[in-house]
Amino acid sequence: MTQQTLIELLDSRVSAALAAVGCEGAPAVVQVSGRPEYGDYQANGVMGAAKARKMNPRQLATEVVAKLNLEGIASKIEIAGPGFINITLAPAYLAAQVQHALADSRLGVPQPAMQRVVVDYSSPNLAKEMHVGHLRSTIIGDALARVLRFVGHDVIAQNHVGDWGTQFGMLTAFLIEAEQGGDSHVALADLEDFYRRAKQRFDEDEAFATRAREYVVKLQGGDAQVNVLWQKFLDVSLHHCEAVYEKLGVGLKREDVRGESAYNPDLAVVVKNLQAQGLAVESEGAQVVFLDEFKNKEGQAQAYIVQKQDGGYLYSTTDLAAVRYRVATLKADRVLYVVDARQSLHFQQMFSVSRKAGYAPATLSLEHVGFGVMLGEDGKPFKTRSGGTVKLAELLAEAELRAHALVSEKNPDMPEVERRVIARAVGIGAVKYADLSKNRNSDYVFSWDSMLSFEGNTAPYLQYAYTRIASVFRRAEGFDATAPVVLGEEAERQLALALARFADALQSVARETMPHFLCAYLYELAGQFMRFYEACPVLKSEGAVRASRLRLCELTARTLKTGLGLLGIEVLEQM
Numbered sequence: 408m409t410q411q412t413l414i415e416l417l418d419s420r421v422s423a424a425l426a427a428v429g430c431e432g433a434p435a436v437v438q439v440s441g442r443p444e445y446g447d448y449q450a451n452g453v454m455g456a457a458k459a460r461k462m463n464p465r466q467l468a469t470e471v472v473a474k475l476n477l478e479g480i481a482s483k484i485e486i487a488g489p490g491f492i493n494i495t496l497a498p499a500y501l502a503a504q505v506q507h508a509l510a511d512s513r514l515g516v517p518q519p520a521m522q523r524v525v526v527d528y529s530s531p532n533l534a535k536e537m538h539v540g541h542l543r544s545t546i547i548g549d550a551l552a553r554v555l556r557f558v559g560h561d562v563i564a565q566n567h568v569g570d571w572g573t574q575f576g577m578l579t580a581f582l583i584e585a586e587q588g589g590d591s592h593v594a595l596a597d598l599e600d601f602y603r604r605a606k607q608r609f610d611e612d613e614a615f616a617t618r619a620r621e622y623v624v625k626l627q628g629g630d631a632q633v634n635v636l637w638q639k640f641l642d643v644s645l646h647h648c649e650a651v652y653e654k655l656g657v658g659l660k661r662e663d664v665r666g667e668s669a670y671n672p673d674l675a676v677v678v679k680n681l682q683a684q685g686l687a688v689e690s691e692g693a694q695v696v697f698l699d700e701f702k703n704k705e706g707q708a709q710a711y712i713v714q715k716q717d718g719g720y721l722y723s724t725t726d727l728a729a730v731r732y733r734v735a736t737l738k739a740d741r742v743l744y745v746v747d748a749r750q751s752l753h754f755q756q757m758f759s760v761s762r763k764a765g766y767a768p769a770t771l772s773l774e775h776v777g778f779g780v781m782l783g784e785d786g787k788p789f790k791t792r793s794g795g796t797v798k799l800a801e802l803l804a805e806a807e808l809r810a811h812a813l814v815s816e817k818n819p820d821m822p823e824v825e826r827r828v829i830a831r832a833v834g835i836g837a838v839k840y841a842d843l844s845k846n847r848n849s850d851y852v853f854s855w856d857s858m859l860s861f862e863g864n865t866a867p868y869l870q871y872a873y874t875r876i877a878s879v880f881r882r883a884e885g886f887d888a889t890a891p892v893v894l895g896e897e898a899e900r901q902l903a904l905a906l907a908r909f910a911d912a913l914q915s916v917a918r919e920t921m922p923h924f925l926c927a928y929l930y931e932l933a934g935q936f937m938r939f940y941e942a943c944p945v946l947k948s949e950g951a952v953r954a955s956r957l958r959l960c961e962l963t964a965r966t967l968k969t970g971l972g973l974l975g976i977e978v979l980e981q982m
């Protein structure tokens with residue numbers, strides 16, 4: 408069947424009609440929601456075309472509609488307002504879409520031209536334990552990687568961990584002391600504490616500080632003994648991260664880790680290359696690239712530093728080396744950097760230098776997928792009660808605990824093992840969904856009560872909607888999995904329409920790197936299902952109608968499960 412999403416199909420048909428009347432114009436087909444008088448889709452590109460040719464837009468719209476071939480697709484095409492074309496899809500067409508999706512393991516989602524997409528996400532600094540600051544990158548990056556993969560792209564995850572720099576000299580020096588004192592194991596059990604103690608030694612003991620600095624030099628020089636200890640420290644730290652990924656149900660693996668240290672051998676090469684191209688120049692002893700397009704307040708070109716006065720390299724140099732690796736070795740068509748919005752300037756400048764230096768060809772898309780900060784209910788950055796940083800492991804444990812209390816209250820007689828399984832899916836799902844459902848560009852308030860609510864745009868609401876359908880099937884006592892879908896009632900047609908929009912929702916997430924589009928879609932779908940379920944009896948209906956309605960239920964359940972799965976959220980058969 409079709410290898411286009413609904414919007415792509417309508418777009419191409421309206422384009423063809425515009426071309427048939429001699430216009431080249433963007434058809435601009437958009438989805439309409441909640442306004443049945445405007446149809447299901449609206450094409451509003453005719454007005455632009457009319458303006459360009461100084462024509463009466465309604466007149467042009469009439470001509471376009473006369474050429475618009477939507478036979479077998481639309482049941483109604485209307486011109487509205489100054490020249491909008493409103494399109495209502497035919498029940499038979501939507502029924503066929505539902506059947507097609509039911510017969511397909513990809514739920515009818517067409518495959519676009521495949522791209523290799525590198526997704527740089529999570530990327531914590533390994534000197535310390537993961538804290539809430541890393542939650543958003545980890546969750547958003549994972550959801551994007553899943554959606555891109557499902558849509559049909561070749562995704563390479565890159566965990567660009569911070570594993571290099573002066574801190575690691577201090578940490579290895581401290582690890583040697585701990586080993587000598589025989590308590591390295593105990594000391595490493597709490598990385599935060601380990602870091603604090605190392606820092607304290609560094610600040611208070613001059614001899615230790617000197618040794619720490621020597622270790623940085625040794626480490627960079629490839630000294631074997633220091634290297635072993637550094638590796639040991641990284642290993643412990645990565646284990647902490649992996650425990651968090653495991654809890655979160657995030658698919659990052661050891662082989663996805665390519666830390667800053669991996670680029671160390673290339674840093675001098677990058678700076679030399681930038682100098683040879685006349686891009687990097689000396690300024691106050693440092694090597695900098697002046698960028699005309701980024702002016703400071705005084706109107707001077709901003710300097711992007713690639714090597715410090717003391718010869719040391721920076722975060723920026725490492726990212727330039729990483730671009731080269733991602734292009735030359737990973738063969739990326741697109742690179743997504745899922746990193747805090749506060750690093751926005753760094754990325755814009757780094758992209759600009761990469762282009763100028765020829766590291767990033769014009770065909771490569773470099774995108775900073777930024778996000779705002781997580782706030783506490785007081786509207787201030789999320790902190791522990793005593794004002795400290797919240798460890799991720801502790802936050803997730805609390806999520807499960809709270810969900811467990813909720814489940815126990817609802818189902819006091821449920822066996823404990825089952826309650827645990829539900830608590831995990833609901834607790835972790837709630838934390839992830841609360842994050843993913845907001846526009847990532849804004850800051851968001853972390854609130855246990857709203858994320859664990861069974862009402863509104865939350866994970867528990869969607870998980871519950873899924874279990875309701877599962878319970879319909881438990882009570883259905885068998886059904887015909889080949890029965891034709893017939894959409895007699897408007898509520899059935901609306902549900903089928905919502906189901907048919909899945910591919911467009913995924914495509915827009917993949918294109919615009921906005922996971923909240925998928926959440927909004929699933930919430931809308933669950934709402935349409937509830938309206939259908941109220942308006943159209945399923946189990947109490949009979950014959951072909953009952954069989955058809957069960958098939959609608961089936962596709963709704965599969966779409967909810969798949970969609971939540973793409974957000975990294977589990978569904979349950981019962982809760």
Ligand code: ARG
Nearest residue numbers: 527530531532567568569746
């Ligand atoms: N480690 C960095 C941090 O914690 C994030 C790295 C993001 N990725 C990158 N290629 N710069 O802020």
